[in-house]
Amino acid sequence: MINRLLLVWIVSLFTQTVRANNVNNVPKELQSFIKNIDVSTVHGAKPKISFKTVSKNLVYVSVIWQLKGVVAQDSVAIKIRPAFVPGFHWAPHLTPKENSIIAQHVFRAPAMLVSNANKVLVVVPDLDLLKKTNAVPWYMDMNAPKNYLELGMSKSRVEEHVLYVRDKGAVFPAGEAKLGFYLMVSDKSEDIQNPWRRPLQLMWSKWGAPLYQTGEPLHRADLEPYVKQTYNWAFNSWKPAVWQEFELNGKQVGAPVFIVNVTQSPNYKAPVDEREFRSVWNQAWFNSLRSAQGLYRYAKRTHNDTLQNLALKTKELALSFPQHRGLFKSVIATEMEEVIISGKKYRRSKGWDTKYFGNSNRNPFTWDAKQSPYHIADMSYTAYWMMVWYEELEKDERLIKYARDYADALVALQDNKGFFPAWLSLDTYQPMGYLDQSPETSLSVTFLLKMFKHTGKKEYLASAGKALDAVVKQIVPVGQWEDFETYWSCSRVGSQDWVGKKIPRNNMFKQNNFCIYWTAEALLEMYKTTGNRSYLQKGRRTLDELLMYQATWQPPYMAIRTLGGFGVMNADGEWNDSRQCLFAGLIIDYGKLLKSAEYVQRGLSALRASFTMMYTPLNLQTMKQWQAKWPFFGPQDYGFMMENYGHGGETNDSGLGIGEFTIYDWGNGAAAEAYNRLLDKYGPGIFIDK
The missing domain is CATH 1.50.10.20 (Glycosyltransferase)
Known part of the structure; x- marks a missing residue:
């Protein structure tokens, strides 16, 4: 009995998921779009999740872990599961394998979106918060077959040119570990037809335009x-x-x-x-x-x-x-050669x-x-x-x-x-x-x-x-x-x-x-x-x-x-x-x-x-x-x-x-x-x- 209770305690301590899937945790306006939100623990510390309505169909989500000491843990994740079956998916980077992630290196206008004929759901990380918290890099992921969108923190490494995979070795300092993001939902046909317009407006008005007004990126109008x-x-x-x-x-x-x-x-x-x-x-x-x-x-x-x-x-x-039959080539080049200088090889043109x-x-x-x-x-x-x-x-x-x-040659090449x-x-x-x-x-x-x-x-x-x-x-x-x-x-x-x-x-x-x-x-x-x-x-x-x-x-x-x-x-x-x-x-x-x-x-x-x-x-x-x-x-x-x-x-x-x-x-x-x-x-x- 003691061993069994000890096992239950250990499992509960290191369980990596807390589910926010009831009426009290997911705002009513999101429930037809989001089935649940799964959140990792950090060394057993459960997160505090809060929702703030910014405007109609736009909700800000804050997730905070209070850490009593330094924690070595490879990653922490928030999985957002849509309440519908999407037919269209978009993310800024591919994650073709289970260990793939979208590293923050490619967070230019970071967002993930899914939609079907009736609904669209968009997730936008809070870049203000990302600017303040850099202890562990942020990442995103999108898994279409399992129907979830993920935002988290993890180290990464480059594979191939250029994809990212999770890496080990993340260390969370004592105090608050925090993630934040915006949830944007709509059932309007114009938002489904063009799912990028509203997130673009949000990101430009919140981050782009204020920087633009300060003179970024050059701080000079005269080019x-x-x-x-x-x-x-x-x-x-x-x-x-x-x-x-x-x-x-x-x-x-x-x-x-x-x-x-x-x-x-x-x-x-x-x-x-x-x-x-x-x-x-x-x-x-x-x-x-x-x-x-x-x-x-x-x-x-x-x-x-x-x-x-x-x-x-x-x-x-x-x-x-x-031109040959109206067609023409695109490059004119010289022959090249390899020369040896002081025992080293160099590429040179023959002129x-x-x-x-x-x-x-x-x-x-x-x-x-x-x-x-x-x-x-x-x-x-x-x-x-x-x-x-x-x-x-x-x-x-x-x-x-x-x-x-x-x-005239081009028109003749057009297929049926x-x-x-x-x-x-x-x-x-x-x-x-x-x-x-x-x-x-x-x-x-x-x-x-x-x-x-x-x-x-x-x-x-x-x-x-x-x-x-x-x-x-x-x-x-x-x-x-x-x-x-x-x-x-x-x-x-x-x-x-x-x-x-x-x-x-x-x-x-x-x-x-x-x-x-x-x-x-x-x-x-x-x-x-x-x-x-x-x-x-x-x-x-x-x-x-x-x-x-x-x-x-x-x-x-x-x-x-x-x-x-x-x-x-x-x-x-x-x-x-x-x-x-x-x-x-x-x-x-x-x-x-x-x-x-x-x-x-x-x-x-x-x-x-x-x-x-x-x-x-x-x-x-x-x-x-x-x-x-x-x-x-x-x-x-x-x-x-x-x-x-x-x-x-x-x-x-x-x-x-x-x-x-x-x-x-x-x-x-x-x-x-x-x-x-x-x-x-x-x-x-x-x-x-x-």
């Missing part, structure tokens, strides 16, 4: 000094490494190189080691033609003929890519006399740019920017002819459902079986609408409409945001067995936000073209899904300024990724059209975040991180800018999370282009805080 520093870096202090010029078809052409790294700094004393093959890209990411337009705008504004001539040489390079045309090697088939297939997204994007150049910068008829020849395939064989010009029906199609929609507006050719409008309707019907409702970057860039987790499939534990696809952006943009352009407000409604829903990747606060564990910056996907670790400079203009466009101050502020924050990673005295906090990682950097390196921060899923205040390279067309040059384009479009008043 001109960053642009000036960008062009000085690329075309003066780093020009020997960055600017590539050569003869092609009897003409002098040129462009900034695809990528440079720290070994190419004027201050680096050891031999240069080129990170990737020397090349120039006109691709959906890295597009020299787009960046050249920013340089052209700046040169015209500042009356700088030298810079204008460089921009024109980049336009000539784009027009020099040969532009060895040049060849190829395609992006970010694809499912090969790393060899020579063998890489045609990529429709790359061609549509480059042709789109040819049209922008013609319409906004100079009436070069060659741009129109080039783009129209491609547009309306999709454009992602890749085409170099030999047969036929689709290659990967992403044949994907949201990459949306990028081509925007290009075709641009062609329709210029030519009036109804075939382009009909093709664009059919394509966009296919994306809206097949992709948008289930969140199948798969594009070339989702699986075939640095985050290749799932590339063997996840393509086209949901991850069962999360009921989600691996998602990349580039194609969310393309779709939101295509929907806005279709609305402008047709006046059909259903496109605007769907566009706003898509934009809001995109904004769930935007940072709405300043985490204390981030050593750089984060407000407005974007992550990339639900299986990677970046903050402040360069894509935000492209997103900025679209967000502002929606804001102006919908008269939304929130969107305009978000767009301006995204643009300003595009310069936060620059090595410059303008960014003293970031500059310290660069100097911690690369102490040889000096004034000649002002303007050097990594494309993002925390790429590997970890950061600290001693340089961890700082990279080693700059991609001009996906970094400082891209950010400068976005600023110059918005300045021309809206005037300097757009940058004045109101």
Whole structure:
């Protein structure tokens, strides 16, 4: 009997769950949405759970454990179990295995949501509380088959690129251990159709807007000094490494190189080691033609003929890519070689006399740019920017002819459902079986609408409409945001067995936000073209899904300024990724059209975040991180800018999370282009805080 009582006492002491599932514990307004809330104990200490109604359908939950001493316990968890069976799930990061978690590293706009045809439930961690309590990191998790949403505290470690799993070793100090979160519920059709709008409003009004009003993330409205520093870096202090010029078809052409790294700094004393093959890209990411337009705008504004001539040489390079049946390649590159210096191997270019045309090697088939297939997204994007150049910068008829020849080839490639395939064989010009029906199609929609507006050719409008309707019907409702970057860039987790499939534990696809952006943009352009407000409604829903990747606060564990910056996907670790400079203009466009101050502020924050990673005295906090990682950097390196921060899923205040390279067309040059384009479009008043 004594042993049995002792066993019961021990079990009760270390039981890890306290259930709050009765009328007294779960407010009445939540009971049709939440079945119960399970809460861990901490070394036997039961939590105090309280609920506070903030507004209709919004409740704040506080969970507090009183600890008499220091406690070593690997984790503590709160499991929220919906009272309905969701058909749709969303979380900011994938947790495909039972030990997977969403580490606080990716808490940009942290929320989890589930919905069905009648209800939606959203969980938003209390970021004010997270800023104050850092003894044990926070995490989230979402388990679709077992139907729970989890918020807790645990250490984590990175597996693959980039997923997180639980780690051991958490220690809770004596005193209060506290978690807090908001529960947002609704049965309104507009909230079910767009489940992101209300949490976005909450997070921006509570955390984003107050920071924005203080001047975050740059504490300066004038971005001109960053642009000036960008062009000085690329075309003066780093020009020997960055600017590539050569003869092609009897003409002098040129462009900034695809990528440079720290070994190419004027201050680096050891031999240069080129990170990737020397090349120039006109691709959906890295597009020299787009960046050249920013340089052209700046040169015209500042009356700088030298810079204008460089921009024109980049336009000539784009027009020099040969077309075959209207199709064209996206990369021009040199042969590379390996050299031995003092017993060490270094990668070097053989020079532009060895040049060849190829395609992006970010694809499912090969790393060899020579063998890489045609990529429709790359061609549509480059042709789109040819049209922008013609319409906004100079009436070069060659741009129109080039783009129209491609547009006619593109329309002929559309399948019966309306999709454009992602890749085409170099030999047969036929689709290659990967992403044949994907949201990459949306990028081509925007290009075709641009062609329709210029030519009036109804075939382009009909093709664009059919394509966009296919994306809206097949992709948008289930969140199948798969594009070339989702699986075939640095985050290749799932590339063997996840393509086209949901991850069962999360009921989600691996998602990349580039194609969310393309779709939101295509929907806005279709609305402008047709006046059909259903496109605007769907566009706003898509934009809001995109904004769930935007940072709405300043985490204390981030050593750089984060407000407005974007992550990339639900299986990677970046903050402040360069894509935000492209997103900025679209967000502002929606804001102006919908008269939304929130969107305009978000767009301006995204643009300003595009310069936060620059090595410059303008960014003293970031500059310290660069100097911690690369102490040889000096004034000649002002303007050097990594494309993002925390790429590997970890950061600290001693340089961890700082990279080693700059991609001009996906970094400082891209950010400068976005600023110059918005300045021309809206005037300097757009940058004045109101």
